[in-house]
Every structure is written in C-alpha cells, then in structure tokens.
Amino acid sequence: xxxxxxxxxxxxxxxxxxxxxxxxxxxxxxxxxxxxxxxxxxxxxxxxxxxxxxxxxxxxxxxxxxxxxxxxxxxxxxxxxxxxxxxxxxxxxxxxxxxxxxxxxxxxxxxxxxxxxxxxxxxxxxxxxxxxxxxxxxxxxxxxxxxxxxxxxxxxxxxxxxxxxxxxxxxxxxxxxxxxxxxxxxxxxxxxxxxxxxxxxxxxxxxxxxxxxxxxxxxxxxxxxxxxxxxxxxxxxxxxxxxxxxxxxxxxxxxxxxxxxxxxxxxxxxxxxxxxxxx
Numbered sequence: 001x002x003x004x005x006x007x008x009x010x011x012x013x014x015x016x017x018x019x020x021x022x023x024x025x026x027x028x029x030x031x032x033x034x035x036x037x038x039x040x041x042x043x044x045x046x047x048x049x050x051x052x053x054x055x056x057x058x059x060x061x062x063x064x065x066x067x068x069x070x071x072x073x074x075x076x077x078x079x080x081x082x083x084x085x086x087x088x089x090x091x092x093x094x095x096x097x098x099x100x101x102x103x104x105x106x107x108x109x110x111x112x113x114x115x116x117x118x119x120x121x122x123x124x125x126x127x128x129x130x131x132x133x134x135x136x137x138x139x140x141x142x143x144x145x146x147x148x149x150x151x152x153x154x155x156x157x158x159x160x161x162x163x164x165x166x167x168x169x170x171x172x173x174x175x176x177x178x179x180x181x182x183x184x185x186x187x188x189x190x191x192x193x194x195x196x197x198x199x200x201x202x203x204x205x206x207x208x209x210x211x212x213x214x215x216x217x218x219x220x221x222x223x224x225x226x227x228x229x230x231x232x233x234x235x236x237x238x239x240x241x242x243x244x245x246x247x248x249x250x251x252x253x254x255x256x257x258x259x260x261x262x263x264x265x266x267x268x269x270x271x272x273x274x275x276x277x278x279x
Contacts, residue, residue, distance in 0.1 A: 003198050006205075016205025019198065023089065025111055026079040029063060030092060033102050037062040037085070039214065057214025060084045066101040067142065068150035069128055071118035080105055080195075087157035089195045104142050104155055106192035117188070125192040131163065131171040132185035138163050141194045143173060144187035151189070157199035161189075170267075177272040221248065 002022075008014035042054030063083050069075075075093035081102075083090045089105040093115065108125040109115075117128035123135065134140060139160045142151035154161045154176060164172040170182040204210055207217075226233030230246040245253045259265075 003201055012206035012208075014205075015203055016209070017201070017203045019196065019202055021082060023080055023195075024082050026081060026092075029061065029081060030100055030102075033064045033092075033100060034061040035064065053216045053218050054214055055216050056211055058084075058212050063090060063102050065090060066103055066150075067152075067155075068144075068148070069101065069103060069117045073117045075101065075115055077109055077111055077113045077115065079111065080109060086155070087196060087199045088155065088159075089157075104151070104190070105195045106141065106190065107195045107197065108192055109195065123191065126190060128188050128190045130186055130188050131173075131183060132166070134163055134189065134191065136163055136165060138191055139193055140173070140189040140191055143183060143189040145183065147184050147186040147188070154189075155194065157194055157196035160193040163189075172269055175272075178270075178274070179268060179272040180270040182267040182269060 002020045003017045004020045006013045006016050006018070037060050039055070039057065039059075041056075042049050042051035044050045062085055063081075065083075065086075073095050075095040077091050077093050078100075079092040081090050081092055090102045091105040091109050093101050093103060095101065106126055113126065115126045115128070116122065119130055119133055121127040121129050121133075123129070123133070123138075128142075131140075131143075139162055141154040141160055143153040143161060144150060145152045159176050161176060162174045164174050164180060166172075166185065169185055171185050171187075172180055173183050174180050221229035221231035222234075224232035229248050230250055231243060247253060251258065
C-alpha cells in the first residue's frame with residue numbers, strides 16, 4: 001500500500017497524506033455482519049468518562065470480525081474491505097458451508113485465495129494453526145492469549161510477531177513491542193504480517209480531520225490552573241520546574257511502574273523495556 005499525497009491547496013493540505021484504497025475491492029459491507037455503533041464519548045456504563053478527549057465524529061457501523069475461526073474451516077476470500085473501526089483491513093471470506101466471516105487481512109490476501117484453519121492446515125501464509133504446528137522463526141499475527149478465546153494480540157496494521165522457541169507446554173513469542181512472552185502451544189495464530197503496512201506513516205494534517213475521527217482537543221497540564229492539574233499554577237508560567245511528572249489524578253509517571261497484573265507476570269520472559277536499558 002502506498003501513501004497518497006494531496007495538492008497543497010491550503011496550509012492544512014500541504015502536510016496532509018492519506019491511505020491508498022486501491023487494495024479495497026468493495027465499498028459495501030455485508031449487512032448481516034455489521035451492527036450499529038453508538039457514540040459513547042469515552043464514557044462507561046455509569047456515564048463516567050474513562051477515556052478522555054473523545055466525542056463527536058462521523059457515524060460508523062461496527063464490523064463483526066471473527067477472531068476465532070473454527071478448526072477445519074476452508075474459506076475463500078471474496079473481498080478486501082475497509083474497516084473504520086481499526087487500522088487493519090478486513091477480508092470477507094466464505095467457508096465450505098456457505099457462511100460468511102470477517103477476518104483480519106494480511107499482506108498476502110487477494111480475491112480468490114483459499115485459506116484454512118486447524119492442525120492439519122498447510123503451513124502457508126494466511127492459514128491459522130496452533131503454535132505447536134508452526135515452525136520456529138515464522139512471522140505470525142492474530143495470536144490467542146488463552147486457547148479458544150480468539151485472537152487478542154498483534155492485530156493492528158503492519159503488526160507482526162515472531163515465534164522464537166518452543167519449550168514444554170509453552171511457546172516463546174516476540175511481540176512488536178520487543179516483549180518476549182510465553183503462550184500455550186494450543187493457542188492459535190495466523191501466519192504472515194497484518195496488511196495496510198503504511199498506516200503509521202499517514203499525516204493527519206488538520207484539526208478538523210482529527211475531530212471527524214471522534215478525537216477532541218488535548219490541553220497540557222502546565223497551562224492549567226493548580227486546581228485542575230498537578231502541573232498547573234505558577235506566576236508567569238513555571239513549566240514543570242522542580243516538579244515530579246504526574247497524571248491529572250496525581251499518579252507518578254516517567255519511570256514509576258503502574259503494571260498491577262501479577263497473574264500474567266510469570267509469562268513474560270523479557271520485558272519491552274530491556275532494549276531501552278541497553279542503549
């Protein structure tokens with residue numbers, strides 16, 4: 001996928017780029033695999049804001065993506081589609097029973113390609129197999145964390161992981177962040193690299209384009225009042241001098257560990273921070 005540039009007709013257009021949609025084969029999603037999506041503006045079921053700076057934006061329909069394609073499935077790719085809810089492309093596939101599914105599309109998916117899932121599936125790009133059947137060193141994506149639950153890791157555009165080793169009942173997988181993590185050998189993953197690789201190189205270019213995505217403006221803490229943020233206040237503007245960086249709620253940042261999930265800490269072989277420490 002290439003990056004499309006605009007003619008510099010305005011100051012915003014000068015620095016703006018967008019994705020090339022030439023790989024999209026249809027602009028009409030399958031109605032049975034879509035549902036309405038309500039704009040919650042970053043609020044949870046009690047009405048409290050849990051994600052700041054969200055609201056507005058264009059209306060979208062959610063695509064029901066199948067992250068747990070059943071074993072024994074043999075499906076044909078009918079279309080590559082755009083999904084407004086994720087950075088990756090999605091593929092509309094039709095299995096041997098005539099049922100349709102949406103799955104994450106990788107770089108090798110084309111119309112007419114046949115993909116398979118299960119232990120007996122060929123070791124080829126786009127096929128989904130248990131980690132026990134995938135050769136060491138392979139690039140994989142859409143990885144399960146819990147066998148049978150469906151893919152939870154490595155689903156963003158251009159993402160890839162590498163199967164590093166197999167030891168006992170676990171496989172060691174190097175994730176895009178650099179973290180090496182243990183995953184059960186029964187967990188499944190797809191072979192290949194997630195498509196839409198150039199997504200990270202897109203320049204938004206204008207504030208209005210950001211608002212249409214449903215993202216509202218962000219204000220720095222140092223320009224707020226002392227009542228609104230730990231960084232706020234000061235005569236004439238003291239920009240963080242002599243202050244420990246904190247979140248708006250007083251939580252320390254920049255070096256302060258915030259991870260509390262101790263139940264999965266034993267599965268991490270190497271953290272994503274180790275590469276930073278070696279520099």
